[in-house]
Structure formats: structure tokens, C-alpha cells
Amino acid sequence: MPKLNNVMDPIALIDKYYADNAPLRHILVTHSTSVAEMAVDIVRRHPELGADEAFVHEAALLHDIGIFLTDAPGIQCFGKEPYICHGLLGGRLLRYEGLPSHARVAERHTGTGLTVETIRRQQLPLPEQDFSPETIEEQIICYADKFFSKTNLERTKTPEQVLLSLQKFGAEGIARMQLWMQRFA
Numbered sequence: 001m002p003k004l005n006n007v008m009d010p011i012a013l014i015d016k017y018y019a020d021n022a023p024l025r026h027i028l029v030t031h032s033t034s035v036a037e038m039a040v041d042i043v044r045r046h047p048e049l050g051a052d053e054a055f056v057h058e059a060a061l062l063h064d065i066g067i068f069l070t071d072a073p074g075i076q077c078f079g080k081e082p083y084i085c086h087g088l089l090g091g092r093l094l095r096y097e098g099l100p101s102h103a104r105v106a107e108r109h110t111g112t113g114l115t116v117e118t119i120r121r122q123q124l125p126l127p128e129q130d131f132s133p134e135t136i137e138e139q140i141i142c143y144a145d146k147f148f149s150k151t152n153l154e155r156t157k158t159p160e161q162v163l164l165s166l167q168k169f170g171a172e173g174i175a176r177m178q179l180w181m182q183r184f185a
Helices: 010-018 022-045 053-062 065-069 083-096 100-107 116-121 136-145 159-165 171-184
Strands: none
Touching: 010 022, 010 053, 010 065, 022 053, 022 065, 022 136, 053 100, 053 136, 065 083, 083 100, 100 136, 136 171, 159 171
16 A cells, blocks of 8 residues: 555555546545535534544545446546446445555445345345445545545536436435534534
8 A cells, every 4th residue: 555654645555556547546536526525514513423534535536446347438437347336346445555444435325325135126236235434434424525526527416416317226315414414514
């Protein structure tokens, strides 16, 4: 795992996997930086949550590291796997790099987390297990991620747009986001 002054360097790790695709690297780093900035702001405004700020910053920068393995040409991803698998694929990659806690963030940030019921109901190409964010850090990053798109990098979604975008994941995901909106606002 790349280190800078004995601290894990998320950008160096991104560069390891994105060196040959500058357009996708730009999309990933821009999106992830926006997510990290919002997530760290939440941590700073809510010390009562006890979230680890350094970890939130690192994990937010790495939460989408698996996108290059997916097939999403609209955002310069030319891999073979369905885009819905990017969290699971990123989790595997981060575990390989010795970052199991960061891997959990990657695996648990899709929608507001994917339950076994959602995976079955929507027949998603994922293992039938619970991918819901559990730790406060996982929840904060998942929440912040919903406000930023990889297709419109300069825009922050409104809360209403976020809730609308979560409709495909069902009422449970919308309800979870509404609770987070109250908790993290």
C-alpha cells in the first residue's frame, strides 16, 4: 500500500490502477474528492458521532476504486463487469492492498447500502449478502456519495434530487437517506 510520511496515500493507490486511463482517473479523483470534502465536513461538524476523520478522508477517496473493472463507457470505464458490481470489485482490490476497513466502505456505498432482499428482488449480479453501511464512517461516506455524480462533476445534487435518484433501490433506501439527512445536515 503506498505511503507518504507513514500515512496511507489514497491518490498513489488510485494512480497504481488508473495510470493508463487519464480521463477515468480525472473523473474518479474529481468525484471522490467532492465526496471526501463533504464527508470530512460532516465529521468536523458532528464530533459527537466519533468518526475517524483521517479514515473518512482516505476511504472516501477510495470508495469507487473498482469502477475501472466495469463496463460504463459513458464515464470512460471499459471493463467487463456490470457497473453495479464496482463496490464489490473495489472491495476485493482494497483487501488485496491490505485495507479491509476501506474495502468495507467500497462494498457498502451503493444506493444507501444493498440488502439481501434488494439483491434478490432486483436480481442483481452480486452475492446474496447484506452490503448495508454499518459503521458511522461507512454511513457518512455513503451519504456524501449520493450528492455527487460521475457524469456531471461540477454539480452537487439537491436533497430532493438525491431522494429521486434512490427510488430504484426502494422505499427502505429512501427512508435510510432521510434519516441520514436529519442526522448529518
